[in-house]
Amino acid sequence: MLTGATAVCVTLRLQGETIARAEGDGAESLEAVVTRALASADAKIPAANDALQQQARREMFKRVLAGVEVSGERLPLEAATFAQANSDVKHGLEAIWVEVGETREVIFPQRMMQSGDLPAAAIVSSIALLSGDPAIPMPGVAGQELGDLRRTKGVRVWRGPVVQMVELRAGGPGLLLMRSSRVVELREVNLPMLRQYREQLIDHIASRVARSPDGSQLFATYLPFQDRADSVASALQRAVLCATLVRSGDRGSKLARELLGDVIKFDATSLNEPTTAAACVVTMAWLGSDATLADESWKAALEKTRVVIGKSHDGENWAETVLPGSRAMVALAMAELATTFAVDATREVDLSRARSGVRSLLMQATPGALVTHMPWLGYATQRLAGEGEIASAPALREMRAMLWERTIRAESGQADLEGGIVFGTRDARDASGIAGPTWSTARPVAFAAAMLRDERLTDADELYPQLSKLLPSMRFLRQLSIDDASAFACPQPKRAMWGVRVSPWDQRQPIESSAMALLAVSEAVTSIEEMGRRAAKHQLETSDQPKSSPTK
Template sequence: MAPICNLSRTILKLSTILLTTALVITPALADLCTVQDAHVLFAASREWLDQQSLKTPFDAAAPDFSKGVALSPTFSTTAAGVVLRSNGRPVGQAWVKQNANSSMCLATALLKALQQASNDRVLGALPASLRANATQELALEIELVGDTRPFTGDRIDTLAARIDNAREAMAIRAGDQWAFSLPSLQQSQNQTRLPWYTMVVMAREVGVDAGADKKFQLPEGVVIYHAETRRMAQIAAKSPVFEVSRGMLTVPLSDITTHALEDMSIAIAAHLESRIRNPEGLSQEAINTLNALGPAGEYQPTLGMFTQQMCSPLEQGMSAFAMAKFSELHFLQKNKIAAREFAIFTLNSLQHVVGDEENPLDHPAAAAACVLACQSLDHSDATWANPETADWQKKLWATVSEHFQLQNYADVQTWALCAAAMAQDSPNEVSKALNTVWQIRPVEKLLSASPWLLLAEQRVGKASDHEKAKEAWNLLQIVILQHQLTQKFNPDLAADLVGGWPITANGVTGATADSSRPALALALAMNPELFGIPNANGVTMESLKLALRFLKQLQVDQAACYAFRDPFKSLGGIRVAPWDSSQPLGTNATTLLAILEARALFALDSESKQN
């Protein structure tokens, strides 16, 4: 599937995030095989795979699961999928529909996937002795599909929006022709961003061109189905099997502790540091160009490559701010030094615009993020900037100040970032302007800007009595808490979405890394130094913990790396959504800011309990 630019993926976008009231519902499991049966079939599949050989010509026979495989009497599956991986790289994948009076579909899918692996060029280049036993080194993932349930409706785009993306299989039937799309196969290529496009492709597989007139209309008699699935995977061929949902383990709320937040912060910081490209072996001219480009943009773990070699100055500036903030806090000295070096490197790179890069001086929000980063670095060492950088900072300040003075409240998010950047040096002026902005109604207009408004309010300190901010925040907090996804109000909610906030993008409704912004707002507002709100055991603290649980869900851990080609580059990074493993720079920056603010809050809470 051709990559399509998804504007909503950039969490630092300047447009308003709409916290939709749509509920993300996962239907109760319908005739889905048990976890025990899935374990049994995985073990049998693994045993068969280990006994095969990739010799030429390929002459393997499908396994016979009717012998020696003890399944429950109620076992059934509608279809099955298999993905074989070599060091995280898919080398064979297949799906097969179960047909009456035929062998189990999983057996056929295994054979098809192995046959595909036998044609893999890398495996084919192995010496004969290694190639013969290569199957014993292939990691295995299987997916078993439950009963298919038909959708009512005949428009592909509206039906696609009802899919629980990357948790449910999709199927289409035209007469006796079927096509399936299984989450395991889709996620192996990170092709889950556009379910409607997947449906168009599936329709073509059964002879229906539903997208030709761009009306996405299905002919009469063509039916779209959805189904629950059970996925079992392993990190490596000799590793134990575990169940995954959307390619991840589900994070329990009990995991959210002060220590966990510290680990999350360190891991995100290390991930950001890996974005600085290795200049070894390059000419000085090439090194200068790389340094000017700054940290690499979006990383795609399933492909093992950066799909965005450069990113917006706003994302870079915000990553510098997050890392500069990290370097100020109580972490190991080596971690603080590394974060500080990243921030300085990124700010230096932003001073030199090359190729198609955009100049931060042309973008007030980016300039504001850079000012915030510079100020954080100044707190620990005001001599870090050379004369060239000091002159650049004056230009940044001029850009920020000019936009602040315009009072363009139509783009309140950019204005709020500028206010936060100016608050330290012009607290009285910023405080007065904030009092005006906090009175904007309906209060939902302030939603996407709320983290930066609260940051500005925090930074003006005693120059404000914070009363207008507190009034507006009390209303904003109601909106934020009402829209948060929880199983208390929606028992059928998928466990991995708990704590996030739903948005709709490209026809997909679900929680994404954009949830880092309301999480940051909650953490800022709960700091007793701002509004004097106690931070222990309240409804707001519970909401923040749920939000942090969701953000931890998005953080790539060792288990999630089973499907990734280079674990080192993806580990610790934040994926853009549960169904999308892409790791944008900006996503990681705002998530790090939210985690750092929450970590400070949790530390205060621990101190208050000890006292």
């Protein structure tokens, strides 16, 4: 018997696949639950017909890994609606008990994480199963909501905290997890770790590229616990990814050239869409004008995008074809066309249009709204300022200060969320109703990292205080990546490794999340390296100064 436990779940896995699961209440010993799980696994693995098969079967069992979840005190879930359950249950941290009449079921966090079910969906499925009638629970339907079923069908639901531990290797020590992941410690985040993480992110992105004679394809979203890709990335997604790859260095730039080259060659019509055209221009500019103009097909694509982007803003207003969420990327492309790819005959007009587009976004945005335009609007302000002063520096500094105010701190009680940024109000929730930070933290943090090495945006005496505020967000992004510990339940660990999840409770890996995390980490590495060079230069200059003679 486990003291204080109200339920226990033992899961056995072989190469990421669940082969057995057994559950027990607090009155049952852990050994008894493990024994039942082993018996279930033994029944599922094919019987041996000879000595050779028996040996193979024994070797197979040696590779089985165990995971244990133990729940503590349970509390009634009083949610009136199924949707409210998503808010009330700490997804990934709490188990859910569902009772219908005399039947009951316990749903542990790992099961929900692996299936992709939110608490509400898990409760709906459980009520349907226990009642034998899938039409009884109907979210959003009067009389069939959770509160209604509590009164009319005797449905009762509880929730309770769970401690989770897994084996990463057979016979090895158990590792304590939080939301099915190891908690990355802030002390682990340093320059060597960030350099390595940058390369690991590129590894993951490269693994999602499928090459063929008709051009490369990129998986848009990967579901690591199901080993399934649910769609192919659009030209826009690929073009934005290319821009982030270029900022990561030579290796990323090589992959960006390949991917963008395929967009230009095999998906040229996509360049008629302003945001896709803009992302292509930005990638070309960051790769370098010489590389772009040396290739005739790229040169032709550049001129095509110049026309498309020229119609996006008339110097006063944005075209209806450019959605508000895309305007920052288009503004950055306008800035690059007016500078990196400037045409003498239209240089002043192009600069005026680009400045007008950037100014319109800055003037309409509060510090909170400014975040939604990052990092692209931040880059645009730097590009247009050249070596001069950045007029919007006070607004950008204010935005950065607001970011750090909204950063979740270690003392929050949820260590895996440290460094994540909550946008909007403190209890802001995502589309599913769950409160907490997501991969969108990477968007503004990418520019906050770039601000470190711009003396117009960060004074010398601010460098290390600002770096100390940035590092927790780097920790959070690393937390979102699947690593050796969180890959324990993935059928194809190598395919899932280092991909960035939507959030600690949402295991999906959109290509955007890995792309923006790569951009943020790359900017942090570049800025920290620049800080090191400045410090070394200052030390050298100081040591070269003649020492004053002592007075007599």
